[in-house]
Amino acid sequence: MEFKDYYKTLELERGASEDDVRKAYRKLARKYHPDVSKEADAEAKMRDINEANDVLRDKEKRAAYDALADRVARGGSPEGDFQPPPGWDAGYEFHRGPGAGPADHAEFSDFFSSLFGAAERRGAARRHMRARGEDHHAAIEIALEDALNGAEREITLRAQTVDAQGMPQWETRTLSVKIPPGVHPGQYIRLAGQGMPGHGGEPAGDLYLEVRIAPHPLYRIEERNLYMALAVTPSEAALGAQVKVPTPTGGVVEVTVPANARNGLQLRLKGRGLAGKTPGDLYLLLEIALPPADSDAVRKAYQTLAEATSSFNPRRHLGV
Known part of the structure; x- marks a missing residue:
């Protein structure tokens, strides 16, 4: 030949x-x-x-x-x-x-x-041949507020399909997606029948959207729990205080900072995280913020504090 x-x-x-x-x-x-x-x-x-x-x-x-x-x-x-x-x-x-x-x-x-x-x-x-269409997978990034409250969003996807001659081609389509309240990162939203077409009269596959939540300026997400840094003054941490805190759903609550609170202490607000069968919690991570010594009064206050705590050595564990 x-x-x-x-x-x-x-x-x-x-x-x-x-x-x-x-x-x-x-x-x-x-x-x-x-x-x-x-x-x-x-x-x-x-x-x-x-x-x-x-x-x-x-x-x-x-x-x-x-x-x-x-x-x-x-x-x-x-x-x-x-x-x-x-x-x-x-x-x-x-x-x-x-x-x-x-x-x-x-x-x-x-x-x-x-x-x-x-x-x-x-x-x-x-x-x-007769066969159900293949399932497709894609990712969708949403705002934290959408995950908390639910929303309806339009997304545009580009996927490979097959034309009437059986040749592969790229198709762009826009879909409306209902986001249920309480979705969390890594969860999938299923859109029935939005995958590849079936063969021989069989149904199309499904489209699975993996949920990703965009970074938020205040809250960090871990599973259904939310974490927020809460700045307190040295006096609030040392003496205890009542401070106001914004919640993810838009409200404001007053929380108690216990006396002698240390940097990094976690305060838990139960059920204030992402919704679900077992709702997540909101954790407040205390960060002690030092006032700048930019006035005579503040410098004098720091001097008084230094004299009153002269026996306190925060580096004792270093052996020096």
Whole structure:
């Protein structure tokens, strides 16, 4: 079996454009079509032209054929003894469907069948099988307020689909998504029937959206719990105090800072986190904020404090 030069058949150069292929095919078809041609070998010539056109106008087939031609040119192949090497078509998928061309593939050469025949039979089997569509997965980022209160948002997704000819193509679509209150990072929202189409009348797959919550200026999220840094003055931490704190849902509560509170102490507000069967909590992490010594009064207060706490050594654990 000889390796066929499809470019030579259509009288084209290797880098010919899709438009060049189309024009060359039409020109040769007018010359050799058996209904109009007076050439003695018109029928055989037309089969060769149809075969070359079928391959070169199909992006996947052409890419695979070009790669194989390069491989043959590098390694050489005894004339009249070509066999496609194992795995030559790895990474390519070939389709045939309505509008794929005027030629009957059954009349194509052994060379064509050895390259594309099995792949096209697999494609035909896929088109006639019955199977539910594949599920798709994507991510959606929402604001913390949406997770707390619920919301309805529009999202735009770009996904690969299959056209009527079985060829892959990219599709952009906009979907309306209902976000239930209490969703947390890593949770999935299921949109039924928004995945890949089914085969043979079977239903489409589903779309699963993984929830991600955008960073918030006040709150940090861990599962259903929320964490917020709460700044207190040295006197509030030392003597205890009642301080006002904003809540994630927009309200304000008053919390008790116990006397002798240390930096990093956690105060828990039960049930003030993300909603759920077991609601999360809001944790307030105390951060002692030192007033700047930018006035005589403050500097005097610090001096008085230093004298009153002269026996206190915060670095005692360092052994110095």
